[in-house]
Amino acid sequence: MKKQLTFYFVRHGRTVWNEQGLLQGQGDSPLIAEGIEGAMKTGKHLANIPFVAAYSSVLKRAMDTAEYIIGERNIPFFQHKGLNEHSFGSWEGALVSHLRQNEEYQQMTKDPANFQAKSNRGETFGELAKRAMKAIDEIIQIHHSGNILVVSHGHTLHLLLALFDGSTWQNHRENPRVTRLANTSISIVRYEQAENESAGRFVLETVNSTAHLSCFRQK
Template sequence: MNKDLRFYFVRHGRTIWNEQGLMQGSGNSNLTEQGVQGAVKTGEVLQTIPFVAAYSSCLQRTIDTAHHILGERDVPLFQHNGLNEHHFGSWEGTLVDNIRQHPEFQQMVNDPANYQARCNNGETWQQLAERATKAIQDIIKIHDKGNILIVSHGHTLRLLIALLNGATWQNHRENGKSETLANTSISVVRYVQEENAQGRFIVEKVNDVGHLG
């Protein structure tokens, strides 16, 4: 079966915990006014894109962001827990500055291959990669063609887009393989599958913030 899909990946709007410098992960905090406005501006620039469906994580900050992007448009919005943020265990809700020098924190951001999440009982990069990749494969099974909005999170989207662009979960944070995604930035990835052939991803845009100026 032929498939031709274009994914519009958007990181959720800025939140209170973002402002306070707290680790979020599976925890949730509400969008700030800036976060809401970022989502509205994203919706304005994507107004002409005919989405066949939208997907968010199961966390309220992405659901709210998706609603602000879609506005009154008649686009079905679904949740997939594979799109949830990296689970940070006992680090969630703590000040990033207080744990930044912890050896496992440094490992998480600089050495994904060896990050085991032992001290916080969180999630490894491999676990995040497997569930996020499965989420995209699940969505591809459902749709054959069209544009799909995906609203997710910083770590999840950074890893996922890197994987779709040929990186591995072990090396995705090396220079040139991925970048930190701004709140309500837009990244675009096309998926093409021709009859009896392996599907392929084409990364067209990463971390576009031109609409937020």
């Protein structure tokens, strides 16, 4: 095999804004005690996985989650802007319960193909897909084999997992295998590329596993 990688995708731990029902996007808020504990439980669950590298977005909630998972292990840790959460522009920091009444917000959640991010001046799903997949492609170019930890965000990971499974950014929310991801859930994806292939393939093995978080409530 030219390349054989196993990605462990983890959504960041629960934060203050998650608790308050505020939309985060590329805004940020600190992990709460439950988020820290969830990250530490994830680290304990993955303690025997020999990671060759760890990656996170540049947002502090993802970086902190990754550091709690890594713990005392000597794992090279990098940040990549391409793994950042979907930019929601002017909606960031607003109550999700209020935003649900907004027609364009409803379009974002139900009709990603036609969501243009006009009123909030954030990102479209097409823009998110392009930069997130570029980040994954760059990671693949660096590593030839081994296990890689990636800590990112709800919208970004949901879209990536659906793309790996053959969906498009336009119809990714219709993929029944990829559901809304819980905080510090684990999704495992294999990437394989043969010597004579110009591009490889992704295989979803596990999506949104929370067995290691059984003592935590998830919203």
